Amino acid sequence: MRLIIENDPQQVARWAADYIIQAIHRKAATSEAPFVLGLPTGSTPLATYRELVRRYQLGEVSFANVITFNMDEYVGLPEEHPESYHSFMWNNLFSHVDIKREHVHILNGNAVDLEAECAAYEEAIVAAGGIDLFMGGIGEDGHIAFNEPFSSMSSRTRCKTLNADTIRVNSRFFEGDIRQVPKMALTVGVATVCDAREVMILASGPKKARAVQMGVEGAYSHVWTITALQTHPKGILVCDEAACDELKVSTYRYFKDIEKNNL
Numbered sequence: 513m514r515l516i517i518e519n520d521p522q523q524v525a526r527w528a529a530d531y532i533i534q535a536i537h538r539k540a541a542t543s544e545a546p547f548v549l550g551l552p553t554g555s556t557p558l559a560t561y562r563e564l565v566r567r568y569q570l571g572e573v574s575f576a577n578v579i580t581f582n583m584d585e586y587v588g589l590p591e592e593h594p595e596s597y598h599s600f601m602w603n604n605l606f607s608h609v610d611i612k613r614e615h616v617h618i619l620n621g622n623a624v625d626l627e628a629e630c631a632a633y634e635e636a637i638v639a640a641g642g643i644d645l646f647m648g649g650i651g652e653d654g655h656i657a658f659n660e661p662f663s664s665m666s667s668r669t670r671c672k673t674l675n676a677d678t679i680r681v682n683s684r685f686f687e688g689d690i691r692q693v694p695k696m697a698l699t700v701g702v703a704t705v706c707d708a709r710e711v712m713i714l715a716s717g718p719k720k721a722r723a724v725q726m727g728v729e730g731a732y733s734h735v736w737t738i739t740a741l742q743t744h745p746k747g748i749l750v751c752d753e754a755a756c757d758e759l760k761v762s763t764y765r766y767f768k769d770i771e772k773n774n775l
């Protein structure tokens with residue numbers, strides 16, 4: 513696993529956006545096939561999306577040959593609801609770049625048959641050639657996508673009941689009212705994320721420090737689904753200083769040292 517430690521959330525965003533842009537260019541240099549990008553929602557990736565839009569406007573990247581798959585979506589929330597992950601993605605990224613509408617995939621949390629929707633999503637990922645790079649955030653309890661503690665490490669896209677902590681944390685997007693937060697979501701599984709050829713998880717702020725500590729120093733466990741990254745051949749955790757607050761000094765120094773000559 514690589515652990516990249518940047519000073520603040522802005523530098524995390526710049527590092528992540530650079531990495532995505534380079535990956536898109538690298539694939540385009542050798543193949544006509546679209547670049548397949550997995551994407552998260554949440555506050556953490558917002559700065560990365562702003563940076564990607566800025567770089568697109570500067571002509572440094574195009575999304576015309578990029579296919580996206582989002583990690584998750586609430587169940588039962590209308591697509592046009594301002595807090596749906598559909599709204600989030602169009603408002604913060606897709607509407608501002610040259611991505612083709614038909615290249616965007618977001619789970620439909622209002623599908624009549626949710627199980628069929630999830631199975632079709634997995635099939636669509638395979639049909640697209642698999643995900644080249646899955647970017648993700650991390651919950652305070654170490655979840656990736658909506659794979660809450662005790663999710664199977666071999667889980668696939670499915671319907672999940674959200675736990676009380678996640679509902680409480682996410683209530684900030686619903687006027688602080690937990691009653692308004694959907695209680696279920698469709699989410700890619702831990703194995704869906706780990707099938708990607710590269711996985712890059714972003715974490716910033718002190719609230720993520722415990723999850724980062726468990727992800728980097730903790731034992732592989734379904735209690736902290738972020739630990740799945742430890743088994744990925746190309747897993748990267750990009751953190752700011754505050755998110756590293758709980759790491760051992762030796763761990764912190766190790767990664768600072770080993771990454772100092774890497775791009």
Ligand code: GLP
Binds near residue numbers: 555556584649
């Ligand atoms: C939700 C999302 C996750 C996200 C997490 C953290 O639970 N399903 O994908 O990583 O929130 O969000 P934030 O970046 O806002 O802290």
